[in-house]
Amino acid sequence: MTRLQAPPALQDGRVLARPPSIFTTALTLPEVRWALGALVLFFLGWGLQLGGAPELLWWAAYLACYGVGGWQQALSGLNALREKTLDVDLLMVVAAIAAASIGQVFDGALLIVIFATSGALEVIVTRRTADSVDSLLGLAPEQAELLHEDGSTSTVAGRDLEPGHRIIVRPGERIGGDGTVVEGVSEVDQQAITGESVPVTRGMGDEVLSGTVNGTGTLTVEITRPASESVISRIVTLVEEASGTKAKTQLFIEKVEQRYSLGVVVGTLLVLTVPMLFFAHTFEDALLRAIVFMIVASPCAVVLSTMPPLLASIANAGRHGVLVKSATVMETIGRSSVVAFDKTGTLTEGSPEVSAVEPGAGHGADQVLALAAAVERHSEHPLGRAVVQTATQRGLTLPEVDGFRALPGRGVTGSVSGRTVTVERAERGTSTTGTRVQVRCGDEVIGTILLVDRLRVDAPDAVRAVSRLTGSPAVLLTGDNASTAAAVAQRTGIGTVHHSLMPQDKVGIVDELSARGEHVLVVGDGINDAPALATAGTGVAMGRRGSDLALDTSDVIIVRDELGALENLVRLSRKARRYVIANLTIAATFIVTLVTLDLVATLPLGLAVAGHEGSTVLVALNGARLLRRSAWEG
Template sequence: MSAPLTEVSDRRQGRSPAKPPSILVTGASLPEVRWAALSLALFLAGWVSQLLGAPPAIWWALLLACYVAGGWEPALAGLRALREKTLDVDLLMIVAAIAAASIGQVFDGALLIVIFATSGSLEAIVTQRTADSVSSLLNLAPERAALLAGDGSTSVVDTSALVPGNRILVRPGERVGADGRVIEGTSEVDQQAITGESIPVVRSMGDDVLSGTVNGTGALTVEVTRPASESVVARIVAMVAEASETKAKTQLFIEKVEQRYSIGVVVATLLVFTIPLMFGEGFEAALLRAITFMIVASPCAVVLSTMPPLLAALATAGRNGVLVKTATVMEGLGRTSLVAFDKTGTLTEGDPEVAHITPAHGYDASDVLRMAGAVERYSEHPLGRAIVRAATERSLELPPVDAFRATPGMGVSGELDGSTVTVERSTQQRDRVGTSVDLHIDRQFIGTILLVDTVRPAASRAVAAVTEVTGASPILLTGDNAVTAEHVAAATGVTDVRSELLPDGKARIVQELETAGERVMVVGDGVNDAPALASATTGVAMGGHGADLALDSADVVIVRDELDTIPKLIRISRRAHRYVVANLIIAATFITVLIAWDLVGTLPLPLAVAGHEGSTVIVALNGLRLLSQRKWDA
């Protein structure tokens, strides 16, 4: 029903777009939702009026109005499809609904209209939100940059106008305006939004920096190496949009067969009408038989065979802190054959914490933490905040410090009781698993503090459960260094590690796995994970601290960041699939028996409606059994 999210023809043909990809918003979400809501309201009003014994003219008028509100758009879409020489279930449902009304069964037809109108509006909402979230990613890259001239003067220009060879000045606290290389200055750059690294990295002459990353306290002169249209941010936009468009073509089982089913029902209805006429049956009798056939052959029960189990599974997952965005996603979750985890903020907490303190002779750990915390109290650096937090948790009193100074890429210092206290990155980093900082007083070494990104308590348990349910050990995809990645993998039980990956690298690995036949679920939380989330069969975002783009690009959001829900989600999807298969068998049996009765004998219209609606009720109630909490915990 929905329009494509982006125009990606240039990229598919191997050409780079002239500008960052634009998002084509359909503009249909709000109107579709309004029409669906109006259709549902009119249906409920007509139903209540009928139950209360209102004159038939009133509830007939309300139900016919429901037809118009919810049916005009699928009818129009169906007619457009006919012009393209295709036939879909939407048009068939409209014809069946009108046929039902023509023989007095207006309520049955209105119910059919409401089901399809609601389904279409939900699809439109999801499509619109995805388009909006991809558009918002462009806000990562600043619109302006300070262009350096040969004489050292600066002028503010649009970042879209920057070309390789230009030099820009990035002041403290600003976002880097383009992918480039540092030619002057030293600073710490926060790259978490792009690479997933939890701790800012030092960047100095010769180091690469990425568009959209945040500069720390130093000034950097950067030589542009890529135009805006080829920056990492622009590539993320293109990958997310293209992957989203591709995934939008995934359909539920019933939708995959709708063309054949629709054609079959139409052809069969015409035959049921014309053949008796050819053998001398009266026109009205033949028409009544054909209309009855259309009603009993209409796929109401088939549609409800699929939706109630999936919607019940969605509701049960929601009660347990997991938002599954569509029924299509819930159906596909059970086919997951391999899970790929991001590291920072997914298997780990995403924030550095003090892991170990090594004091010099004559000092203890509390002395080191107290003095380091006193100086770092004035710092906004993540390492400094972690040190202060650790000191506060241990109820250490932090003395006041004078003359606080922060040196870009090095550390901080201040005056404490007449002495200069310095906290700086260790020059002899012994353990790349974390980051070490050294404490000095008047250049005398006092101790070392090791800070690490801690592994989530449930991570190893979740990895083991995922391995059991999928039959394959998960893989780890991270932008962090190999040593840190291997440490986290060892702590969680992951055996396949892919490290030092940019966003396109993660997406490429996922696409290769998908091409090889795997149904990949990617679990992540950052902007850097968005292309992989969108490229995978299923993208799962950690909702506690997840970036907006990751949350909107993902198919599933784990609201409470509980990794234990992942294997449960796969299991309940598989249960829902079994319920769908059972419902389809029930629905097919009813339809077959009723059709045979109508063709061989004379199926009374009330019995046809009762059988049709009875099968609908049975499959709906069967699917709703998945609302039980036991189905989630089992």
């Protein structure tokens, strides 16, 4: 078996780039700094108020919070006005100012902080995705060794490779472009691109992909696509298109914010002018009534009807190892009608294990395993490591090996006590569920070792649970071969299998399901899954094995790779949505009642504030119930 090693640096000494940490990214963004400043000033003002400090001090802190956290929303609202539209950002600022005008500066500052924080989180997610897309391009080597017709070679930039060019790919190097092998045999690790759990043999006439890792054999590759059309470039394009065109799923209140905002403004103007024009009210009386109207009609309670249940649900999920990136995502998870799983690294562990040792006549299983492990001990191939690990776990004594040699594209060989031992990978049969490795002493086959990609213990239960919950059979999306995919589907109870997929194929299937009206939830971990994660209604990444691109383009991260958390997450989202609807009903009832009283009678300012604040506190406390453990467990 060939020696596969992905070096930390490329041939030209360039280390593969990783996106900066989320904290580093956050602190470089002005939106985040403004939001943090507003939060600090809000807590400063609150602390001064509770501590009995002079009113001037805590008012100054709250007003500074208004300025730091609200200027961007105010500017956004004014820009919208110039475009002849009215959004809820401006209404929030006006409502906060109105609240301060009647002494409720705390409530206005809280509203400003909520909106500033929400906007900052959205900017962080967008920037992280962009950074990860940029870092993906680092998988493709910047340089390649170009082979000329006279047999000489020269180093060229990878971006300059054109169809027809031939490049030399030496052991351990990344392949510089998409092409076809014209000379040599080796095993190529394609897991990052296709999701295949073990390296694949590539020889004359076989296709190889840019950014994949060559084994110990030297390959001559004829380029078939320019760099701009390589698989990596297409993944980048797919992710960027999906991130840019994927419709923003809005919270319930955001769907009607334009009409609601306009209605409040028009209503306030009518309440101000009609009494003066037709009922001889003084300007002071009309202004007070208009202020009362804006306070009781402002969407503070509506916003807090939506956010606390969703934020409480996010916090609850976080305590159980699931990171949900926004309130919008938490609301939409519960709408999932079909779940699509990646195989390698998602339903499986992504690493092979020995499942059976089949000794030949006259030989024992331990003897076969010990001889194979003795030779494989000098190899870094994933299959070899699995054989050695199993032999070690069984406490077998491994004999010494002389003359170890890798057989590119085939296996490994060495001499044990004067006898040549060869461990050679056999082709997968159509009915096998794994990879078979033959062990030979001289010309005699002394046994066969079967290796499979280990299935996650919780995978079958998780698949069944989400299928029951959504009412639709789960779907498998994998780049692996048909027999392996079918075996995993059978063991997990998956109903529909799509195998041998490239990243763009996964996107196509997600698009087909979405076109049929399905809200697709995709679960994956690799670079090859990132386009589908970005395209899906909800993308869920596995946290421990997940690539940077998958983690950053996904909407949800299962930090501890516990697939069983999916069922609880969907249930929690549905429960949060029910709480949101209940809160909106409560808030709407209060608003309608108070507005009616203000229009048909004289609503005292104190009663208006009490009713408004009472509804706000009520819906906030109701939403906080989702912090309880029982909300997660069912």
